[in-house]
Amino acid sequence: MTYSEENYLKAIYHLSLSQKQGVSTNAIAALVESKASSVTDMIKKLAEKELVIYQKYQGVGLTDKGLMAAKMIVRKHRLWEVFLVEKLDFAWDEVHDVAEELEHIKSEKLINKLDAFLGFPTEDPHGDPIPDKNGNIVKVEKQLLSEFEIGQTGICVGVKDSSSSFLQYLDKQQIALGSKIKIIAKESFDMSLTIEVEKKQIIISNKIASNLFAKIVL
Template sequence: MTPAEEDYIKAIYHLGKDGKATVTTNAIAARMETKPSSVTDMIKKLSDKNLIAYKKYKGVSLTESGTLSALSVIRKQYLWEVFLGEKLEVPEEEIANLAEQLKHIKSERLIAKLDAYLGNPRVGFFGASIPHKDGKFKKTVKKLLNGLTPGTKGICVGINDASAAFLKFLEKKGIALGNNILVLEREEFDGSMKIKIDQKEIQISDQIASNLFLEVTEDE
C-alpha cells in the first residue's frame, strides 16, 4: 500500500468503530480533509486491492484483509509513539505527528526489533491498546495500583477516596487522571511502592496505592 492508502484504511477503521461498521464517503472526506471525489477515487483503489467492501448508497467497510492491514498500520504508529516518548523523550506535542510519518516505514523486521527493544509494550504512549502483530488486542481491565506487580504499566483512571485531603496529596505528588504509571518496586514489609509517572519516579505508601485505579491490559 501507498502511504495515502494506509492513511485511508486507518481512518475507515476508526470511523467504523474498530472496523465493524459501514462508513460514508462524506465522513471519510471530513476525516481526511479532502473532497468527496478524491475519496471516491481512493475507494476504487482500495476495493481493487480487496481492502474494503463498497455498498451503494451506504458506504464502505473494511474486509478482513483491510482490517488486518489497518491494525498493522496502527500498531506501527503506537510503537513509534512509545519509542519517541519514552526512549527519546520527544516533547509530547510532537510525538503524534512524528509517529504518523514513521508508521509508513515498511520493514516488518525493523518493527519486530522495535517491539522487542521496547519490551513488547501493550499500551501506547497516549494510553491506547497496541494490537498484536496478528491483529488481536489484549483486554483492558481496571485494577487497584496496590494489586499490581513490578513491571506492570497502566493509566490512572480513577480514585477510591475523593476526600479533599487525598486529592490535595495527589496534586502535591503530581498524580492525575490520565497519567501513565509504571510499577517499579513493591516493598514486601509495608506494601509501599516505587512508581514512575511519565518520566518521574516517586515512592508512595500502600494506603495511597490502594486508592488509585489503573487501567491495564491482560492476555485474552
C-alpha cells in the same frame, strides 16, 4: 500501498471502531481532510485491491485483508510513539506528528525488532492498545471519567482526545496515565466534576471528563 492508501485504511479503521454499520464517505472525507469525490476515487482503488467493501448507502467496511493491513499501520504508529517517549524523551503531546511519518516504514523486520526492543508494549503513551504482529489486541476495561459516580475512584488509563492542546492541559493539572482520580462532586447544571488527583482538588469540565478514560478501583 501508497502513503495515501495507508492513511485511508487507518482512517476507516478508527471510524469503524465507533460505528456498527459501514463508515460513510463524508466521515472519511472529514477525517482525512479531503473532498468527497476524492474519497470515492480512493475507495474504488482500495476495493480493487480487496482491502475494503463499499456498498452505496451502506458505507465502507474493511475486508479481513484490509483490517489486518490497517492494524499493522496502527501498530507501527503506536510502537514509534512508545519509542519516542521512552527512549528519546519526547513528551506525549509531541509524538503524534512524528509517528505519522514513521508509520509508513515498510520493513516488517524492523518493526518486530522495535517491538521486542521495547519489551512488547500493549499500550502507547496515550493508553491506546497496540496490535501485536498477528493483529491481536489486549482489551482494557475502561470507561469515560464523565460516567463515574460521586465517590468512585479510577486510574487514568487513556485519553479520547490526543491533541497537543488537551495533553498539555492534562500536564498542567498533573493528570497522566496511572494517576488516581476520585470523584468528589458533580454539578447537575453542567456536569462539571470536582476531582481529587495528586492530593489536590480541582474542577474539570464535562468536556475534559468526557475525554479521559479510567479504570474503576474497587
